[in-house]
Amino acid sequence: MNKPIIEARNVSFQYEGAQSPAVNDVSLSVAQGEFVAVLGRNGSGKSTFAKLLNALQLPTSGELIVNGIKAVTEDDCYEVRKSCGMVFQNPDNQIVTTIVEEDCAFGLENLGTPPEEIRRRVDEALESVGMSDYALASPSMLSGGQKQRIAVAGVLAMRPKIIVFDESTAMLDPIGRRDVFGIARRLNLEERITVVWITHFMEEAALADRVVVMDGGKIALEGTPREVFSRTEQVLELGLDVPEMMKLSRQLRDKGLSLPEGLMTVEEMAVELCRLK
Amino acid sequence: MLKNITLGQYFPGDSLIHRLDPRTKLLATIALIAIVFVSKGFCGFLLIAAFILACAASTGIHLKFLIKGLKPIFFIIVFTFVLNLFFQTGGEELVHIWIIRITDEGLRMASFMAVRLILLVVSSQLLTLTTSPISLTDGLETLFRPLQVIHFPAHEIAMMMSIALRFIPTLMDEADKIMKAQKARGANFETGSVVARAKAMVPLLVPLFVGAFRRAEELALAMDARCYRGGAGRTRMKQLKYQTIDLLAALAIAALLAAVILLNRFGPF
Numbered sequence: 001m002n003k004p005i006i007e008a009r010n011v012s013f014q015y016e017g018a019q020s021p022a023v024n025d026v027s028l029s030v031a032q033g034e035f036v037a038v039l040g041r042n043g044s045g046k047s048t049f050a051k052l053l054n055a056l057q058l059p060t061s062g063e064l065i066v067n068g069i070k071a072v073t074e075d076d077c078y079e080v081r082k083s084c085g086m087v088f089q090n091p092d093n094q095i096v097t098t099i100v101e102e103d104c105a106f107g108l109e110n111l112g113t114p115p116e117e118i119r120r121r122v123d124e125a126l127e128s129v130g131m132s133d134y135a136l137a138s139p140s141m142l143s144g145g146q147k148q149r150i151a152v153a154g155v156l157a158m159r160p161k162i163i164v165f166d167e168s169t170a171m172l173d174p175i176g177r178r179d180v181f182g183i184a185r186r187l188n189l190e191e192r193i194t195v196v197w198i199t200h201f202m203e204e205a206a207l208a209d210r211v212v213v214m215d216g217g218k219i220a221l222e223g224t225p226r227e228v229f230s231r232t233e234q235v236l237e238l239g240l241d242v243p244e245m246m247k248l249s250r251q252l253r254d255k256g257l258s259l260p261e262g263l264m265t266v267e268e269m270a271v272e273l274c275r276l277k
Numbered sequence: 278m279l280k281n282i283t284l285g286q287y288f289p290g291d292s293l294i295h296r297l298d299p300r301t302k303l304l305a306t307i308a309l310i311a312i313v314f315v316s317k318g319f320c321g322f323l324l325i326a327a328f329i330l331a332c333a334a335s336t337g338i339h340l341k342f343l344i345k346g347l348k349p350i351f352f353i354i355v356f357t358f359v360l361n362l363f364f365q366t367g368g369e370e371l372v373h374i375w376i377i378r379i380t381d382e383g384l385r386m387a388s389f390m391a392v393r394l395i396l397l398v399v400s401s402q403l404l405t406l407t408t409s410p411i412s413l414t415d416g417l418e419t420l421f422r423p424l425q426v427i428h429f430p431a432h433e434i435a436m437m438m439s440i441a442l443r444f445i446p447t448l449m450d451e452a453d454k455i456m457k458a459q460k461a462r463g464a465n466f467e468t469g470s471v472v473a474r475a476k477a478m479v480p481l482l483v484p485l486f487v488g489a490f491r492r493a494e495e496l497a498l499a500m501d502a503r504c505y506r507g508g509a510g511r512t513r514m515k516q517l518k519y520q521t522i523d524l525l526a527a528l529a530i531a532a533l534l535a536a537v538i539l540l541n542r543f544g545p546f
Contacts, residue, residue, distance in 0.1 A: 054502050078504055086502040093492045094499035098411050098443045105514035107503035118514040140446035154503065 011062035024217035037208035041239035045217035085155030091147035145176020299416025320544030361387035432508025
């Protein structure tokens with residue numbers, strides 16, 4: 001296990017005027033280069049947790065250290081945001097400028113990077129998300145998936161150590177969803193960028209290194225996707241679903257087929273079914 | 278359909294004038310407007326018109342786009358013309374019907390004012406036709422930057438303008454969607470009196486405004502997340518740079534000014 005890049009100790013956060021804390025006594029450590037999926041029904045506190053990671057909100061109690069920095073002052077927040085990028089849910093509401101490449105440059109411009117360096121990094125980032133051909137296009141002409149890829153490029157250009165995706169695929173069509181998830185997975189594997197992937201889609205969570213399920217602001221379940229989804233009853237009770245293949249294998253087992261536990265993907269299922277013959 | 282609207286009236290191209298630095302174009306337009314005011318005779322106007330037409334021709338922009346821009350002020354031009362025609366009473370009398378007297382001085386003054394107005398509008402047209410809104414914004418920001426010393430919010434204004442430009446198509450889309458949703462539930466936007474139609478817009482505008490505020494909040498968060506801290510310490514990927522053509526443009530404008538001053542003194546009319 002690598003050293004932790006995100007270290008949360010008993011972190012709580014309560015919105016002003018709220019009855020109960022949105023994030024309640026959460027302790028979690030994420031290792032450098034890990035791909036962690038965070039699941040939870042609406043209002044479970046997962047998006048608030050994301051905002052804490054990016055120092056958009058500061059914990060009301062507890063200690064949160066991101067990339068070695070505990071955000072207290074405004075300058076700390078700025079440092080945290082440099083190393084921890086964030087891709088939001090609505091692709092329309094996070095693109096700032098009218099030209100794709102200018103939007104990618106926005107973060108670097110804010111950091112005061114020299115122009116030639118910005119140019120180089122923007123080209124690199126657009127290349128990395130496969131949007132180089134659209135560098136001079138207007139974002140309003142792009143599809144949702146393409147806009148999200150631009151948003152990823154904008155974050156990527158800042159060379160963060162961590163990228164938090166806050167339900168970034170929720171508003172996309174299946175192709176856009178696959179593209180954006182694919183990019184996140186590849187960045188994680190090839191560039192060793194730590195990814196915190198907040199989602200409603202079990203199929204995406206199934207491909208993560210680790211799954212954290214939140215409920216009522218607390219961590220309800222935690223473990224590898226296999227461990228978490230094997231506890232089907234508990235997962236369903238938390239208002240979530242399990243991946244389709246898990247349901248199918250369960251039903252097939254009930255009918256008397258001898259399938260192993262913890263089948264999650266179509267490929268695994270196909271292999272096991274062929275073995276039965 | 279709403280996606281295809283053009284912002285402003287920018288006419289994309291790659292002519293010399295298109296490639297001029299936006300600051301040069303802004304300053305040149307201001308200078309051109311000043312020159313129009315400097316000119317005291319039709320001779321000068323003729324030269325300025327020739328200059329503007331030559332510029333327009335070099336950009337490949339069709340003349341009809343320049344003329345189209347005159348439409349909104351057509352009434353003002355006619356009004357100015359008529360007013361000057363009837364109320365300038367000096368000079369030799371040409372027509373006298375009942376209380377209406379038209380003199381040669383009046384006719385001259387009226388045409389002078391009308392031509393001046395047309396030239397003013399057409400010269401600013403040339404700027405907006407050849408400069409994209411976003412480079413105009415950049416140009417304005419850079420030009421006004423020195424004023425930040427006296428706390429003029431140049432960066433903030435430019436940022437607001439560019440965000441507004443960015444969100445026009447998005448909000449148009451949203452308006453379209455809301456309209457369809459309301460129509461599906463029986464709303465009627467097309468028929469009825471003006472008052473009835475204005476009232477029908479309320480259920481369109483309210484959700485549009487609420488949506489815009491929500492978007493603004495999310496955008497602010499996204500900008501924060503990408504380390505936005507205002508204009509101080511910010512760099513730009515695309516630096517505005519004066520080039521040789523900008524110098525040439527400045528010289529051309531200076532030559533025009535000199536010629537107009539000379540024509541004022543020695544011109545035949």
